[in-house]
Amino acid sequence: MSTDTEAILAGVRSWAEENDVPVDSVEDAEIVVTLPGEKKLKTNVAISVFARTAHLQAFVIRHPDENAFEFNRWLLQKNLKPGPVAFAIDSLGDVYLRTSVPREHLLDELDALLGAMLAAADSSFNELLLIGFLTGMKKEWAWRVSRGESTRNLAAFEQVLSGADNEFLGAEGLADSEAGGAETTAMAGRPQSDSGVGSGTGESDSGTGLEADGR
Numbered sequence: 001m002s003t004d005t006e007a008i009l010a011g012v013r014s015w016a017e018e019n020d021v022p023v024d025s026v027e028d029a030e031i032v033v034t035l036p037g038e039k040k041l042k043t044n045v046a047i048s049v050f051a052r053t054a055h056l057q058a059f060v061i062r063h064p065d066e067n068a069f070e071f072n073r074w075l076l077q078k079n080l081k082p083g084p085v086a087f088a089i090d091s092l093g094d095v096y097l098r099t100s101v102p103r104e105h106l107l108d109e110l111d112a113l114l115g116a117m118l119a120a121a122d123s124s125f126n127e128l129l130l131i132g133f134l135t136g137m138k139k140e141w142a143w144r145v146s147r148g149e150s151t152r153n154l155a156a157f158e159q160v161l162s163g164a165d166n167e168f169l170g171a172e173g174l175a176d177s178e179a180g181g182a183e184t185t186a187m188a189g190r191p192q193s194d195s196g197v198g199s200g201t202g203e204s205d206s207g208t209g210l211e212a213d214g215r
């Protein structure tokens with residue numbers, strides 16, 4: 001790793017310390033910062049420094065359970081809007097945000113780029129859940145209500161899930177495996193490689209729920 005690359009990564013660490021966000025070194029030329037959000041409670045951004053460019057990538061959400069056409073059309077429509085970051089999908093359909101800049105400009109633009117990635121991930125998360133995981137969320141809500149358990153993690157969607165449109169409310173025989181689908185897997189990222197979409201930002205410790213309590 002060149003001294004110049006070390007200096008760039010040191011600058012990223014300094015930014016993280018100044019802004020009180022967690023940072024981890026993954027490889028010699030790659031570092032990950034964890035940005036806190038509201039609808040999506042955390043966004044891991046992998047920053048990779050190459051010979052001429054620096055790439056930033058963040059996992060947003062896994063591939064949808066349903067409505068894949070509408071889900072991907074929504075992403076493409078968002079990409080039509082001008083901005084520094086764009087949505088991308090990998091071979092499984094898992095969703096990422098990506099951007100790149102000349103490496104010498106990374107530290108000057110770091111704050112704006114990370115802010116843009118956080119804003120895009122946070123603002124898109126609930127909409128993508130409703131498009132791609134609504135059936136699983138309905139089952140989760142009905143299952144929790146039937147067992148008298150908290151629905152706090154789905155509170156942001158109460159108006160959608162608690163009404164007559166939820167066909168699973170009051171249904172008998174809703175299995176645990178059916179009900180837990182959206183909560184345990186919507187945020188699951190895959191193990192990452194060092195190339196292409198899907199590198200550096202897997203959230204292997206997810207499975208912590210929808211992380212969408214509207215806080």
